Amino acid sequence: MAAYVLAHADRLAEKPALEIVGAETWSYGTLKARVMACAGGLLDLGLKPGDRVLFRLGNTAEFPVAYLACIWAGLVPVPASAALSVPEITEIARQTNPALVLQAPGISRPDHPAPSIKELPDGQPVPPEMGDPDRLAYIIFTSGTSGRPRGVCHAHRAIWARRMMWDGWYGLREDDRVMHAGAFNWTYTLGTGLMDPWSIGATSVIPNAASTELAQLLSDSRSSIFAAAPGIYRQLLKSPLPALPDLRHGLSAGERLSTTIRAAWQDRTGTEIFEALGMSECSTFISACPAAPALEGSSGRPQRGRRIAVIQDGVPVARGEPGQLAIHRDDPGLMLGYLNEPPPEGEWFITGDTVTLAEDGSITYLGRADDMMNAGGYRVSPLEVEAAFATVPGLQECAACVVEIKRDAHVIALFYVSDAPLPETQLQTHAERLLARFKQPRLYIHRTSLPKGGNGKLNRRLLRDTFEGPTQ
Known part of the structure; x- marks a missing residue:
C-alpha cells in the first residue's frame, strides 16, 4: 500500500506533495525519504512485520509520515484521534495490544505496558515490505452498536479500491491541489486529503491547525478541490467568502449534506459540492461527481466497479422501496473484518444505512437503522x-x-x-x-x-x- 501511494515520488521528486499552509512544504522526494528513514528506524527498534503501532500524535506532518512508514515496514498502524480520553484510548490499546505507542506531548496516554517513544525514529532507508494484498495493512476504530469502540481491519488492497473514487467522486487529476479541512488523524482526511492525491501525483494542502481563516487560506493556497464535512461548509457560509477562482468544486462526506448548504455554496462560489456516502468499513462507495451530479435529494450513484444492493429481511427490495444498503463481499475496499471477531459471512455486507434505490441507480439516504449519531462527521x-x-x-x-x-x-x-x-x-x-x-x-x-x-x-x-x- 505505501509503495503504491508513493509510486510517483521519484518522477515528481521536486513537486510539492504536502503543503501545510503557513507552516511548511514537503516535496515528493522529501516525503518518500522521510517515510523510508522512519520505516528503517522503526525496524531498528526491534519491531517485526505484523506488529501494531498505536498513534497518539497531533495534527502535524509526523502523522502521515508515521502512517506510511509503518505500512512501508510491514507494521500495522492504529491511527486514533488525539481527542480521545484516557479510558477511551486505553480500551483501544487493550483491543489491539500494540508493540509500540507513538506518544506526542500533551495527548492522552493509554494505560498499557507497551513502550512509547516521543519522536519518530530515523534510521537507514529500507525498501518496502511487499506481500499479499489481502494481508492486514491498518486498523481504524469506529463506534459500534454495542456501545464500545470497534476495530475495523483493512487490507493493503483497500488503497487500490479507492481508485474508483478518482472519477466517481473527486474528478481527481495530477495537477490538482486538494485542501482538506480535517485533522490528519481523521480517516476522511487520511484518505481523501492525503493518500488519494499522493497516489495520483497531486498536491495535498492542509490548513495550519492554528488558523481560523479557512476561507482565505482556501483562496490563497489556490486549491482546486476542497474537502470537508458539512458543518465546515455551514461555518464558512456564515461570513463573506473571498474570491475562489482556482476552486473547481467541493467534496462532502461524514454526514448528510443538506440541500440548503449545497445551494448556498453554489450561489456564493459558483461551484458545486459533490457528496459521498460510505462508512469506515468500506470508505465511500456511493457518490456524485463532476461527470454525474446527483439528482435533487439523492446522494449519487454507486461508483463504477461497485456492486451494491438494497435489502430488507434478507432479500432485495423493489426499486423505490426503503431497505438496508449492502455492498458485495468481493469489493476490494471492504474490510477484512472486525478486530477480534469472527470473519463476516454471507454474500452481502449490510451497512446499516436505510436508503432507496431509484430506477436510474440514484441512492437516497433515509437515515441510520441503528440510531447512530453523527457529530461533525464522526459517527458516535x-x-x-x-x-x-x-x-x-x-x-x-x-x-x-x-x-x-x-x-x-x-x-x-x-x-x-x-x-x-x-x-x-x-x-x-x-x-x-x-x-x-x-x-x-x-x-x-x-x-x-x-x-x-x-x-x-x-x-x-x-x-x-x-x-x-x-x-x-
Missing part, C-alpha cells in the same frame, strides 16, 4: 455516550441523540431522568473526563421519564421529535 454510538453517564450520582437513566437546534445545525443532547435537575457543570465535567470532545453532549435536558414502546425499548425518534419543534 449513543450507547457509548449513555454508558459514560452510568455512574453519575442521582442520574437514573439517560438517552443520547442528535437534535436540531436551528436549521442545519445539529448537536448531541443527553436526556436524563433524575429526581431533580442536576447541575450542568457537574455533567459537563463528567463528560470531559470520560469522553472525547466530539462525543460530549452539548445539551443536557432533564425529563421525568423517557418515551418507550410497548416492549420497553427506548423511542429515540419520539424523544428527538418532541424536542425539536420548529427551527429557523
